Every structure is written in C-alpha cells, then in structure tokens.
Amino acid sequence: MRHFTNVHDLGDLKTAVKEALEVKANRFAYKHLGQDKTLMMIFFNSSLRTRLSTQKAAMNLGMNVMVLDVNQGAWKLETERGVVMDGDKPEHLLEAIPVMGCYCDVIGVRSFARFESKTDDYEEKILNQFIQYSGRPVFSMEAATRHPLQSFADLITIEEHKKTERPKIVMTWAPHPKALPQAVPNSFAEWINQTGYEFVITHPEGYELASQFVGNAHVEYDQRKALEGADFVYAKNWAAYADPNYGKVINTDRSWTVDSKKMALTNNAFFMHCLPVRRNMIVTDDVIESPQSLVIPEAANREISAQVVLKRILESL
Numbered sequence: 272m273r274h275f276t277n278v279h280d281l282g283d284l285k286t287a288v289k290e291a292l293e294v295k296a297n298r299f300a301y302k303h304l305g306q307d308k309t310l311m312m313i314f315f316n317s318s319l320r321t322r323l324s325t326q327k328a329a330m331n332l333g334m335n336v337m338v339l340d341v342n343q344g345a346w347k348l349e350t351e352r353g354v355v356m357d358g359d360k361p362e363h364l365l366e367a368i369p370v371m372g373c374y375c376d377v378i379g380v381r382s383f384a385r386f387e388s389k390t391d392d393y394e395e396k397i398l399n400q401f402i403q404y405s406g407r408p409v410f411s412m413e414a415a416t417r418h419p420l421q422s423f424a425d426l427i428t429i430e431e432h433k434k435t436e437r438p439k440i441v442m443t444w445a446p447h448p449k450a451l452p453q454a455v456p457n458s459f460a461e462w463i464n465q466t467g468y469e470f471v472i473t474h475p476e477g478y479e480l481a482s483q484f485v486g487n488a489h490v491e492y493d494q495r496k497a498l499e500g501a502d503f504v505y506a507k508n509w510a511a512y513a514d515p516n517y518g519k520v521i522n523t524d525r526s527w528t529v530d531s532k533k534m535a536l537t538n539n540a541f542f543m544h545c546l547p548v549r550r551n552m553i554v555t556d557d558v559i560e561s562p563q564s565l566v567i568p569e570a571a572n573r574e575i576s577a578q579v580v581l582k583r584i585l586e587s588l
C-alpha cells in the first residue's frame with residue numbers, strides 16, 4: 272500500500288481486521304520494518320489521540336518520528352496558487368511539501384475541512400497536494416472528508432465486541448455548539464457500508480450527508496425509532512453538508528443528546544464516540560461512564576489501526 276486515504280486503500284476488511292488483531296497481540300514483532308525510516312507527522316489542526324497513537328505505532332515499528340505543527344513555530348503557509356504573497360504567509364505549500372518530503376520516508380497529514388469552499392474540501396485539496404508533490408507515501412490522519420484511521424479503529428472495536436454476526440449499528444447526530452467537519456461520520460459510514468452490517472443513520476432534517484457516503488444505509492429522522500434494537504450506537508456531531516448551509520450549525524436541539532433513556536431503547540447497545548466529546552451535549556455523563564461505553568477501547572485501537580497502516584506502507588517501500 273503506497274497511500275492511505277480511505278477504506279478502499281486497505282483492501283479486504285476481514286483480512287485487515289485479522290492483521291490488526293495479530294499486531295495487537297504482538298505489537299513489537301515488526302520492529303525491523305521501521306529501522307532507519309522516518310515518519311513525519313504534519314498537523315494543520317489540533318490532536319491528542321492521533322498524535323500520540325500514531326507516534327506510538329511508529330515507535331512500535333522501530334521508526335524515527337518528527338512532528339510539525341504547521342500553525343505553531345513553522346512559517347505560515349499559503350495554499351492557493353496565483354496569490355500575490357504580500358500578506359502574512361511567507362512560504363507556499365508547493366515548496367514546503369517537497370522540502371518536507373526530503374527529510375522523511377513516510378508522511379502523515381491532518382488537515383480538516385475549512386468550510387470556505389465545499390469544492391476544495393471535498394476535492395481534498397491539501398491532502399492531494401501532499402500525495403502529488405511530496406514524493407513519499409502519504410496517509411491521512413484526518414482530512415477534509417474522511418478520518419480513516421479512526422474508522423479502522425472503530426471497526427476493530429466493533430469486531431472485538433459484537434455479539435452477533437450482523438449487528439445493528441446506528442450512527443446518530445448529536446448537538447454541538449460549533450461547526451464540526453463531516454469527516455468522521457462520512458468515514459464511519461463508508462467503512463460500515465463495506466461490512467454489510469445493518470446500518471442506520473439518524474439526524475435532524477438538514478443534516479443529510481453526501482450520498483456517496485450514505486450509500487445503502489437507512490436514513491431515519493426519528494432518533495428513537497432508529498435506536499430501537501441497536502447493538503452499537505455511534506454518536507457524532509457534524510455541520511450541515513447540503514447547500515446553502517454547508518459548514519453551518521443549523522440545529523442545537525438538546526433532545527438529540529444520547530442519554531440513558533435513549534440507550535434503554537437499544538439491545539443493550541455499546542456506546543461509541545471518536546473523542547474528544549462534549550459531555551451532556553453529545554452524551555450524558557452516565558452513558559459515557561457506563562460499562563457499555565467503548566470510547567477508551569476505541570482510542571486504544573487507534574494505535575493498532577495506525578500500526579497496520581504504517582506496517583503495510585513500510586512493507587511496500
């Protein structure tokens with residue numbers, strides 16, 4: 272595997288999950304792969320889990336790791352061609368990317384949707400420039416439209432906890448005070464659609480996701496109805512996708528918060544969220560602290576998803 276930006280780059284998911292569980296059982300078995308290899312992690316946006324879990328995964332594989340926070344200590348980067356650079360950005364991304372590629376063997380990039388242009392966001396302009404100009408294998412550490420390392424970790428967690436062959440998985444929108452990208456829900460939908468599991472997406476009207484991500488999922492606007500019989504409840508906020516409200520908060524209805532009454536409608540479902548989560552907006556304290564909450568196992572599996580991806584990239588060098 273050269274680049275990793277979406278579910279299709281990983282190939283067969285059953286094989287990938289099997290490999291993940293093998294790596295999890297013996298995470299230092301491939302330390303030789305990363306010897307004298309350097310990972311550069313580039314963050315255009317903040318992170319706790321992705322930063323730490325990916326660095327840990329790289330160390331498990333024997334890699335050296337460099338981290339660049341573009342907005343802290345680096346030159347401010349211009350990203351548009353044709354701009355007269357007489358403002359506060361002294362360096363262009365089109366020079367910075369190949370320069371960064373000179374210093375490493377593999378590049379991870381985090382670059383969220385900016386909500387300035389739906390076209391730019393959904394064309395993954397920043398991530399694709401790294402793929403085009405760095406000369407290195409590139410993997411997404413959450414881009415404008417997808418968060419594949421998170422979705423892979425979520426799938427590993429579901430496989431570890433499912434009690435039936437074909438569980439019912441419900442992804443529910445929940446309220447949040449600020450506009451959040453669609454990357455996590457898009458990506459989760461893209462991955463779960465590949466499994467063939469029963470998959471329901473529930474959200475208020477106006478929060479429809481792009482059709483290529485919804486795929487064959489059933490969209491149910493009645494959250495209570497959607498949750499009936501669920502085996503897994505995946506909560507997430509996202510901003511509106513549909514025009515003219517792209518990137519906007521159009522609803523903060525707290526009746527969509529996941530609480531114990533909603534969870535009582537389910538088949539004793541596990542609760543999932545990628546974190547960070549705003550308690551008592553997205554989910555109540557009692558639900559996230561309950562024995563059915565998988566938020567910490569999901570975060571722990573971020574190390575494993577990153578390690579499988581890095582392992583496969585290193586094997587292809």
Ligand code: CP
Nearest residue numbers: 318319320321545546
């Ligand atoms: N879930 C996740 O990607 O967390 P961070 O934003 O902290 O990396």
